[in-house]
Amino acid sequence: MTTHRYIRANSVERALNIIGDRWSLLILRDSFLGVRRFQDWQRRLAIPRQRLADRLKKLVAHRVLRKVRYVEKPPRYEYRLTAMGRDLYTVALMIRRWEDRWLTDRRQRWVWLFHSTCGRHMDPRCVCGRCGAEVIATQTRFEDGPGAGRERAPGRVQRRSEASPMGAANPQFFIELATEVLADRWTYMVIGCAFLGIRRFDAMRRELAIATNILADRLSRLVDDGLLKRLPARDRAGVYDYVLTEKGKDFFPVVVALMTWGDRWLAGDKGPPLILYHQPCGRRLVPRFVCDRCGGDLRPQEVSYRLVVAHQAPIAAGAGPIATPDGIEADRH
Ligand SMILES: [Zn+2]
Ligand SMILES: [Zn+2]
Structure with a gap:
């Protein structure tokens, strides 16, 4: 008989069940760059054919992409972002923002974003819709929402070892560590615990119903990657707290973007499982x-990018949009 794990219902988890594996994140990244066709993903990502077919099928089944016939005879299909898929744009932006802030030392090239509405080089920001202040992890609190409860965890948690497409086309746009965190479900769940204020090994183990060795592995990985730090607990000798570093706290806008998307598209009739409040203004965080x-x-059709190489001026002005609702190819370098 199979036993199931039950975890706190949460929109981020639901979102990651759909998009939170390495290949799906890369497929979606390319969708926002205008890729629509099977062979183009295959070429750019060097992804095995069957795996690409599986992921596209899943993204279509979850209504993130839709399959459209663009030639009648012989029939040819392409995959376009749906409204639900396009709404992931803010997730992509927040991932890129975080990568650019924290991984710049390793890079020779990075992406500058331009906002056509104001014509300036900009950084995307997550702000409170009520008071306008930037959203910071330590200035929010959460309460159970109408959809709160526990739900069955997915039967299969992706293993870390699943083939990694490192070195895929466009590595500068957004992959690397953020994808690593989001694509390994346990890693994400551990960092999610930290955002919920759970700091101790035993408390995390109970919250996640996670095996001790897996938890120890993910914690040490997150410490090595600089998202968590391990500190001796003040109240008990020999016990440690795992707390978010500045880099870890700054991952919060990615979580907020995922949660917002999950609340909007996946919460169903019950409503959001978790509600965030913005402490500076005391209002519910929108x-x-x-x-x-x-x-x-920031809307996809109003943001363009330029690829910048170290020690050089920005490459050519007038770069095209990252994506438009119709997914115009705009990948220039
Ligand atoms: Zn602007
Ligand atoms: Zn506020």
């Missing part, structure tokens, strides 16, 4: 994802 220069909301 996040906005905006340009740090003009404060305007």
Whole structure:
């Protein structure tokens, strides 16, 4: 008989069940760059054919992509982002923001984003829709929402060892560590615990119903990657607390973007399982994802990018959009 694990119902977990594996994240990244066709993903990602077919099928089944016939005879299909899929744009932006802030030392190239509405080079920001202040992990609190409860965890948790497409095309856009965190479900769940304020090994083990060796492995990985730090507990000798570093805390906008998407598209009739409040204004957090220069909301068709190489001026002006609702190819370098 199979036993099932039950975990706290949560929109991030639901979102990651759909998009939270390495290949799906890369497929979606390319969708936002305008890729629509099977052979183009295959070429860019060097992904095994069957795996690509599986992931596309799953993304279509979950209504993130839709399969559209673009030639009648012989029939040819392409995959376009649905409204639900396009709504993941803020997740992509928050991932890119975090990668650019924290992984710059390893890079020779990075991406500059431009906001066509104000015409300036900008950084995307997650702000409170009520008071406008930037959303910071330590300034939010959460309460159970109408959809709170426990639900069955997915039967299979992805293993770390699943083939890694490192070195895929466009590695500079957004993969690397954020994808590593999101693509390994246990890693994400451990960092999720830290955002919920759970700091102790035993408390995490209970919260996640996770095996001791897996928890120890993910904690040490997150410490090595600089998202958590291990500190002796003040109240008990020989016990440690795992707390978020600045880099770890700054991952919060990625979580907020995923939660917002999950609440919007996956919460069902019951409503959101968890509600965040913004402490500076005391109101329920309704996040906005905006340009740090003009404060305007960021929409895919109004954001363009330029690839910048170290020791050089930005490559060519007038770069195209990262994506448009119709997914115009705009990948230039
Ligand atoms: Zn506020
Ligand atoms: Zn702007």
